[in-house]
Amino acid sequence: MTGGPTGGQSEPRPGLQASRTGRLADPAFKWFVTGAGLLVLGILAWMIGATTADALPIFQKEGIRFITGTAWDPGNSRREITGTYQALPFLWGTIVTSVIAITLAVPLAVGIALYLTQLVPAPVKRPLTYAVDMLAAVPSIVYGLWAILFVVPLLQPVWTAISNNLGFIPLFAGPPTVRNFFTAGLVLGIMILPIISAVSREVIASVPQEERFAAYSLGATRWEVMRHVILPRCRPGIIGATMLGLGRALGETILVALVIGGVATLGVRLFQPGQSVAGAIAVSWKEASPEHQLGLIAMGVALFVMTIIVNVTARLIVARTGRVTGDAAL
Secondary structure: OOOOOOOOOOOOOHHHHHHHHHHHHHHHHHHHHHHHHHHHHHHHHHHHHHHHHHHHHHHHHHOOHHHHOOOEEOOOOOOOOOOEEOOHHHHHHHHHHHHHHHHHHHHHHHHHHHHHHHHOOHHHHHHHHHHHHHHHOOOHHHHHHHHHHHHHHHHHHHHHHHHHHHOOOHHHOOOOOOOOHHHHHHHHHHHHHHHHHHHHHHHHHOOOHHHHHHHHHOOOOHHHHHHHHHHHHHHHHHHHHHHHHHHHHHHOOHHHHHHOEOOOOOOOOOOOOEOOHHHHHHHHOOOOOHHHHHHHHHHHHHHHHHHHHHHHHHHHHHHHHHHHHOOOOO
8 A cells, every 4th residue: 555654655754855945945045145245236336337427527527626626616518518526625524524423423422332331220221222222213304403403503602602712723713604514513423423332332242241250350440341351352343333433424415414504615614614525416416407417426426435435444444453352343
């Protein structure tokens, strides 16, 4: 008899059947993830190629002056480039606001991460962690409106007082405007702070407890443990978090456009108005002529290259720091 429990033919064992399925699933999954990776690279190459091809006439006309010159006078021609497109003031505004944001955000973000992982009482740890994480989910337009309605009116007397008393220093020379580099950098720093803090918190929490307890057993104080054990071991991760925040700051559009002032200037005064690359593209695109749009695309390519340089530099710094401290990079 066949088909019975004692017959000559028996059902395939579940383990054997699963093994056959696994042998089919493994190559399929491998091809799927390979295709997904190639798709991402293809989209990236398409973006770079398409935007660079459109902006090529601007680069050919301006040459190195595109990133070193200060004149921006768009033309209206459809067949040739008749205007002047030199983007240094916009690049300067992007760099200044991003540096201000990082300078203000990183110490606070690392301090918050240390507090949430090392010092906070247990009953309030989870609510505070959720609150910090929620700040990272707030849309940038909300930060921009909050800055216009509350931060700018509140800080204008402060900027005026600083300028009146420290105006002999070029950085604080006046008269201060309502919307300026420092206000944009300040609000931008508040926006990227929870991002840097969240990543730094996870890195700090990954430090083995044995190393902390070993330091405590040698008589180290809590501050000494954080300074000499935790922070050196977490340095690669904190650098990576900082560069992640910097990349976010470089590409921010709406928030900066609302509070930076919208004037393409080049100077060292923190309280003067300015403009960023992303802000200029967002504000000018709708009413720009076809030729002007090519100039804006060229600025977008420059911002893209700047972001790539920041990311590559971050990877090199993190990798080098990781080799020195013996930690893995992010």
